[in-house]
Amino acid sequence: MSVPVLLLEAAGPESEALARAAAASGHRVHAVTDAATLATYSGELRRLLAGCLVTDFAQPGQTLADITHYGRRIGVQALLTVNEYLTDLAASACAALGLPGNDPERAGAARNKALMAAALDDGHVITPRTTIVADLRELRDLYPAEAVGFPCVVKPADGAGSAGVTVVTGPEGLEPAWHAARAARVMYGLPRDERVLVQEYVGGREFSVESVTQHGVTTHLCITRKHTTGGTHRVELGHALPARLPAAAERTLLDQAGRAVTAVGVRNGATHTELVLGADGRCTVLEIGARLGAGHIGVLIQHALGIDPWRTLWDIALGRHPAALTPTRGRYAAVRFLTTPHAGRLVAVTGLPAVSTTIPAVRVRVAEGAPVGPATSNRGRLGHVIVTGHDPLAIDDQADRILRQITITVGPGSQS
Structure with a gap:
């Protein structure tokens, strides 16, 4: 039966896959996004959508009201997101619309690492020892007080995709790691938690x-x-x-x-x-x-x-x-991501394998001439190759061999 469904953000590989799956089942797919991201939607993605709500995610209260009003107007029967930054909003929207979802009172703990540390501790989950610091002074006080050991991990409270995460091996690395965590970008201009976590490695x-x-x-x-x-x-x-x-x-x-x-x-x-x-x-x-x-x-x-x-x-x-x-x-399946240790502009990617029954996906997602550089988060990956088969060791060996055969050429230029 065809029903209206709502997808909080349709951009990105996993989100687009969700949109295609819903459309293939005959559902009428509506997306929620902001104006800047909507401008990046491909023609194919736009054709999948029965409608779109453009909102300002930076105003969570108003966004929730917008989603609730829109959902009721279209008679929405399901709401989903695979976007890390929108999972707590999805829980609140499902609750407001009476749809299956997660506990809105605790959903922030799966999004905010500071809340997560406390929730996991309360749930008797084994986690790294964690100290949460609100400013640089607190961070500087940790080492003299012997409240931090090395190596340790410094990360932003509300980051994603390993952005702003640093493994620190000595006290001289704490302050640069703090600045890296505070500089990590939060999508959609969402209100950010400025706290930083220092965790046992x-x-x-x-x-x-x-x-x-x-x-x-x-x-x-x-x-x-x-x-x-x-x-x-x-x-x-x-x-x-x-x-x-x-x-x-x-x-x-x-x-x-x-x-x-x-x-x-x-x-x-x-x-x-x-x-x-x-x-x-x-x-x-x-x-x-x-x-x-x-x-x-x-x-x-x-x-x-x-x-x-x-x-x-x-x-x-x-x-x-x-x-x-x-x-x-x-069966078994493996993916390997393409990266480069060199900063500059992408000249070419050569040696890519042909798509076949055992190599179902080969993709370079960065255009020639685009600025590239060493991957410091998952956003720095340039593409991927997927390998499938019946033997896990053989698949891993094949994936590694393919990766060694690929040449990524980077020329002069600055990385933005």
């Missing part, structure tokens, strides 16, 4: 758990192994799923992810929980997002497990039970 292998919750019941779809850079800025260079781990390690990861889902009030929708598994088997939750994992994780789930995550999310948002969560494939 937790070493080990990095994973994420991809989950969906419906009517408060959580199903873990898979565990994703993450490939990240070392050094000062930890940028994600790839994902592979489903990760195969010893049963005890898997149970530990899923248990902590489930506790985190409950702690931040997720009742209906996807979650992406980032964790570290130490050499001693201890599992630490770093962060949780009340959304589908970005970085093409949804595409990997579809290729590896045969689950359509976007249709599943609409089913949950529409209150359809049960959502289709049983894997229909037993």
